[in-house]
């Protein structure tokens with residue numbers, strides 16, 4: 001029988017088999033979808049014991065569901081964490097973690113740049129609930145910023161959309177020293193490239209919508225960490241706020257994870273080649289890709305990532321007008337705001353993902369009007385390069 005033990009097998013084997021149901025009535029190889037809201041508990045006493053948490057067993061799918069539980073176990077094993085909680089989206093997972101752990105009067109510090117949605121929660125909702133939020137530029141500023149009230153340190157690496165790299169080991173060491181909980185959004189790297197918990201981070205969050213699903217057909221999120229943390233997060237995030245994952249989506253995520261290593265290898269190789277091509281092009285002002293030696297976080301990325309990821313960003317000469325022209329010329333690459341799909345997707349973050357972020361904060365975060373984000377898919381690299389060169393050839397400099 002499969003051991004469900006990360007030390008016994010390689011990542012590709014774990015991606016296929018980890019979390020497998022130990023027992024199945026039918027011998028079905030594909031994960032059964034338990035499309036049920038409720039689970040009969042037999043008799044009065046059993047119901048009482050299950051609600052009191054002294055008897056194992058499912059009760060209601062908002063609390064837990066067998067299909068969703070397999071996804072949770074698989075993610076915990078792949079990330080090297082004790083346990084996991086699945087949620088209805090990446091934002092539901094992030095909010096579950098934040099609202100499950102923070103109380104009024106606490107302080108949260110985030111380091112570097114963050115996805116616009118996360119930034120929105122930190123700048124609007126958390127302060128309204130009495131949590132003080134502070135952003136610091138880099139890890140060098142973090143040590144001095146931590147106070148007795150600091151409860152959480154939050155990072156995203158590589159960050160969306162500017163691909164900033166944060167030294168996870170350094171963040172984890174500072175957090176431990178000050179008895180602060182550390183959280184890393186590992187959406188862009190995935191556990192195939194980086195395992196933050198191995199580097200000392202306490203909690204990992206993901207938008208499973210991206211590489212974990214990989215096909216752009218399911219929205220979900222997941223939080224991985226210790227049993228103690230995840231219990232608090234489960235109570236707030238899915239039992240109380242109700243942001244649970246559906247069993248149908250959990251099935252798609254479990255299926256998606258099986259090809260994660262293969263997809264990541266393909267997108268990392270193509271993204272590096274595209275980043276190098278853009279870096280050499282005269283109409284490209286700057287390329288943000290941690291795989292380029294010129295990237296400020298290259299050395300740290302080389303240490304903490306297996307490869308450099310499938311997402312890059314770049315600025316074009318000629319401002320927003322050329323960004324618009326470039327995007328409108330693309331034929332193979334689709335204009336859309338997600339990332340991590342098998343299809344290549346490109347967007348203009350300033351007018352889309354970060355449009356709700358106040359202009360000065362957006363600019364501080366490096367989201368300028370000429371910035372384009374590209375999530376590289378698994379199409380033929382030659383077709384992607386042809387598409388990009390043709391779009392660049394259509395640009396003019398006024």
Ligand SMILES: Cc1ncc(COP(=O)(O)O)c(C=O)c1O
Pocket residue numbers: 089090091092115117118156160185187188206207208209219220221338339
């Ligand atoms: C890094 C990162 N974290 C979290 C999210 C939110 O995920 P979701 O859209 O699944 O809620 C996103 C979405 O783009 C993201 O890029």
